Amino acid sequence: MPRGLWIPAALALAFLVLPLVALIARAPWPSVPELVAGSLPALGLSVTTGLTTTALCLLFGIPLAVVLAGSDGWPAPLRRVVRAVVTVPLVLPPVVGGIALLLLLGRQGLLGRPLEQLFGVTVPFSTPAVVLAQTFVSMPFLVLAVEGAVRATGRRFDVVAAALGASRWYAFRRVTLPLVAPGIASGAVLCFTRALGEFGATITFAGSLPGVTRTLPIAAYLGLQSDPDSAIVLALLLLAVSLIVIVSLRDRWLRGSA
Amino acid sequence: MTRLQAHVVVARPSFRVDLELDVAEGQVLAVLGPNGAGKSTALAALAGGEPLEQGFVRLGSATLSDVQRRIDVDISRRSIGWVFQDSLLFPHLTVLENVAFGLRARGMPRRAALAAAEEWLRLLRIERIGGSRPREISGGEAQRAALARALAPSPQLLLLDEPLAALDAEVRDEVRADLAVRLSAHRGCTVLVTHDPADAVALADDIVILERGRVVQRGTPEALRASPASSYVAAMFPG
Numbered sequence: 001m002p003r004g005l006w007i008p009a010a011l012a013l014a015f016l017v018l019p020l021v022a023l024i025a026r027a028p029w030p031s032v033p034e035l036v037a038g039s040l041p042a043l044g045l046s047v048t049t050g051l052t053t054t055a056l057c058l059l060f061g062i063p064l065a066v067v068l069a070g071s072d073g074w075p076a077p078l079r080r081v082v083r084a085v086v087t088v089p090l091v092l093p094p095v096v097g098g099i100a101l102l103l104l105l106g107r108q109g110l111l112g113r114p115l116e117q118l119f120g121v122t123v124p125f126s127t128p129a130v131v132l133a134q135t136f137v138s139m140p141f142l143v144l145a146v147e148g149a150v151r152a153t154g155r156r157f158d159v160v161a162a163a164l165g166a167s168r169w170y171a172f173r174r175v176t177l178p179l180v181a182p183g184i185a186s187g188a189v190l191c192f193t194r195a196l197g198e199f200g201a202t203i204t205f206a207g208s209l210p211g212v213t214r215t216l217p218i219a220a221y222l223g224l225q226s227d228p229d230s231a232i233v234l235a236l237l238l239l240a241v242s243l244i245v246i247v248s249l250r251d252r253w254l255r256g257s258a
Numbered sequence: 259m260t261r262l263q264a265h266v267v268v269a270r271p272s273f274r275v276d277l278e279l280d281v282a283e284g285q286v287l288a289v290l291g292p293n294g295a296g297k298s299t300a301l302a303a304l305a306g307g308e309p310l311e312q313g314f315v316r317l318g319s320a321t322l323s324d325v326q327r328r329i330d331v332d333i334s335r336r337s338i339g340w341v342f343q344d345s346l347l348f349p350h351l352t353v354l355e356n357v358a359f360g361l362r363a364r365g366m367p368r369r370a371a372l373a374a375a376e377e378w379l380r381l382l383r384i385e386r387i388g389g390s391r392p393r394e395i396s397g398g399e400a401q402r403a404a405l406a407r408a409l410a411p412s413p414q415l416l417l418l419d420e421p422l423a424a425l426d427a428e429v430r431d432e433v434r435a436d437l438a439v440r441l442s443a444h445r446g447c448t449v450l451v452t453h454d455p456a457d458a459v460a461l462a463d464d465i466v467i468l469e470r471g472r473v474v475q476r477g478t479p480e481a482l483r484a485s486p487a488s489s490y491v492a493a494m495f496p497g
Contacts, residue, residue, distance in 0.1 A: 156346060159307055162333040163340040164360035165411060174359075178350040 020239065027236055028229045035233040041211045042219040043237055046196055049127065049215060053134040053195040054188050057142040061191075062184065064139075065146035066176070090140045097136045098204025105132070105205075129206035130213050134195035141194055142187040149183020150176065189249050193242060259283055260318045260414045262447040266303040267312040268296070275299050275471040281447040281464075288450045288462030292490060296471040297451040301417050304449060305340050306333040317415055317447070334363075336415070337446075339408030343420040345400035347392035353403045354379065354388035360411035378406040382436060398429035405437060414446040421450075422457055434460055455479075455494040467491050 275296035
């Protein structure tokens with residue numbers, strides 16, 4: 001390795017660390033408990049919507065991942081289209097996702113209009129809208145992680161299970177799911193952290209109603225304009241949650257590989 | 259009366275396998291041949307894991323495959339035990355749970371299945387490792403466990419695909435001896451695929467020689483030795 005690489009490498013590291021250092025240095029520590037107490041509604045909303053999003057992604061994303069992992073026999077164009085659809089939210093600006101969700105589920109939307117006319121249901125600017133926005137941007141993380149895990153285990157264990165008399169459903173529950181559990185766990189963590197940080201799609205599709213749709217990132221952004229100290233504390237809270245997630249993930253991974 | 263009667267023809271772009279066989283209850287047929295002869299493919303066709311181009315598989319009174327009649331029973335309903343060169347034990351289960359898997363999958367209550375599995379571990383002399391995970395045991399133990407797992411549900415058709423090939427010579431002899439005992443007690447039909455004539459002689463009642471997807475000779479070791487039909491047979495059974 002050329003020594004010259006050390007300098008840009010150190011710069012890159014500093015660039016990642018220094019903002020966090022600034023955040024911690026500027027924190028109004030004496031008033032932190034009070035400010036944290038004031039931001040509990042936003043924290044609670046963020047955690048509950050984040051967990052709901054993760055549950056939804058698991059419920060629908062695992063089946064999608066398993067189907068994708070078995071898609072090699074499909075016609076190539078179909079396979080490519082489905083894969084692109086799954087990957088697009090990863091690279092799409094979240095605001096675009098929010099606008100798209102509005103056009104689908106807004107009062108004049110493709111599905112939103114019949115929903116309102118037939119059932120009196122309006123989705124946007126509600127807590128469920130927060131969950132939908134988060135699910136849209138988080139789902140690919142789970143799907144790609146689980147699909148990779150399913151592909152890595154291969155099909156041989158499926159054949160063994162079938163030869164032992166296991167129905168497909170039994171083999172899925174008793175063999176496939178346990179074997180890909182580590183992939184599901186890391187996918188779920190990625191999914192949760194992505195949901196926790198979601199801003200663009202949420203504010204576009206769900207707005208910023210205190211206690212209803214104002215999640216931590218949105219509260220932090222708004223706070224920066226009116227009450228910088230509270231914004232710093234909210235940012236610290238998000239940082240703390242992320243650190244907890246990373247540390248718990250580390251433990252899990254270390255145990256898994258031991 | 260369990261009897262295996264089959265004619266499997268598998269066509270792939272690069273090769274073709276055509277094998278006819280008839281195995282009586284309690285009998286062991288060895289399919290012997292060099293690497294690439296299509297032995298494993300033929301075995302997979304019997305198991306339902308490889309589509310037939312032509313032919314049929316009948317086991318007792320049941321038709322498992324029949325191309326003309328468009329019958330193709332799912333692998334999970336064929337009453338087979340299938341052992342591979344790698345043990346392919348489920349890594350997330352203990353050895354005991356692995357052996358109980360087929361019984362559980364067929365609906366046996368957990369406790370009864372584990373008790374039956376325990377008995378199979380004893381029969382294969384690996385009762386010590388019931389609580390171990392597959393990654394903690396030796397190759398010979400893993401292959402014994404794989405045999406126990408395949409035999410535990412009392413399959414009518416036992417398919418052994420090079421079951422000893424991955425073992426060291428010494429361990430192989432031991433496992434082969436135990437396998438011979440288990441096979442003599444097994445009441446279903448057995449098809450053994452191997453490239454090692456020692457396996458065929460020690461374990462099988464009858465031998466079919468497969469070369470490049472075609473049967474070149476069948477018979478007992480004595481008959482093969484007496485009049486080998488090819489240079490491969492002559493090399494495998496020197497007179």
